[in-house]
């Protein structure tokens with residue numbers, strides 16, 4: 001099969017607003033190096049990691065909520081998820097569904113033609129267990145907002161599914177993050193899990209994956225999205241930020257809060273945790289700075305777990321659950337790659353439930 005030398009790609013040129021993403025129609029197609037595969041991208045999902053990396057929100061100098069706009073205070077020293085500088089131009093996009101069309105040295109050519117989704121966590125092949133040596137697809141190397149992308153062969157995970165390419169491109173980041181959080185908090189069927197932001201990519205995945213573990217799930221979401229969140233299987237749905245959360249919960253005993261929202265409402269989430277409860281967190285879309293009363297933490301014997309870099313097995317489990325039909329996609333909309341700016345604007349506006357995907 002002959003492959004073109006050039007490709008269409010949406011290239012992020014630097015930190016800033018949506019205008020930093022520039023469409024190129026003659027960007028060099030990447031070649032797979034030893035141990036890598038070349039994927040023809042059929043669909044690529046959007047995530048806040050892309051938004052935050054572009055805007056520089058991860059920089060500790062930024063203390064606002066995620067807005068998707070430029071932040072003037074971004075430091076060049078720590079603008080990425082891992083707290084390191086980034087190289088531009090960069091093709092972002094972590095959640096590819098596509099087919100392997102070429103392989104590098106040392107990779108089985110039988111993989112050509114295989115349908116795959118990507119595991120975004122790029123582990124050092126010589127030290128894969130070392131989480132300090134981990135990069136993220138679309139951040140520390142080019143990702144999927146393009147017609148072609150290369151990645152480590154181990155990060156292209158084979159999948160057999162009747163779901164569409166766009167549906168399959170909704171899973172990787174959100175669901176593996178959610179499963180990582182539930183694993184860190186040891187969620188079981190004995191738990192009642194409170195999920196703020198349940199209408200979002202990670203929140204919706206938390207609802208489904210906590211239900212899959214047999215837990216009782218109480219979701220929090222904007223009222224207009226309650227019908228969608230109910231379809232994900234939540235046992236009870238509360239509004240985004242009830243004035244009196246304890247009263248809204250009634251007799252419910254919350255043993256786990258699984259949170260990607262944070263922000264000003266955060267102390268209310270901690271206050272409703274039962275003695276010995278667990279708080280697990282993977283994001284802070286409503287703001288990273290929270291008011292933390294240490295007395296609630298220690299007097300109630302709480303456990304806090306942060307969760308970001310996940311073990312490879314988590315992604316393989318997600319693929320198994322997809323193939324078994326145990327979890328379903330929440331695809332809100334698709335856009336052509338050329339309209340990635342519009343897609344991200346819609347993604348940031350949060351009028352939707354679930355994930356948004358671009359098609360090259």
Ligand SMILES: NC(=O)c1ccc[n+]([C@@H]2O[C@H](COP(=O)([O-])OP(=O)(O)OC[C@H]3O[C@@H](n4cnc5c(N)ncnc54)[C@H](OP(=O)(O)O)[C@@H]3O)[C@@H](O)[C@H]2O)c1
Nearest residue numbers: 048177197199200201202221222240260282283284285286
């Ligand atoms: N650590 C990791 O590896 C990792 C991976 C993926 C995501 N994340 C982080 O997790 C966070 C959520 O990601 P996501 O993809 O689930 O986001 P998303 O799809 O945009 O959903 C976020 C949800 O939060 C709710 N929300 C409540 N208060 C909000 C506020 N003040 N501003 C915006 N939204 C608010 C919204 O639901 P309602 O309108 O219904 O309230 C929205 O649907 C982000 O900070 C992201 O960076 C981290």
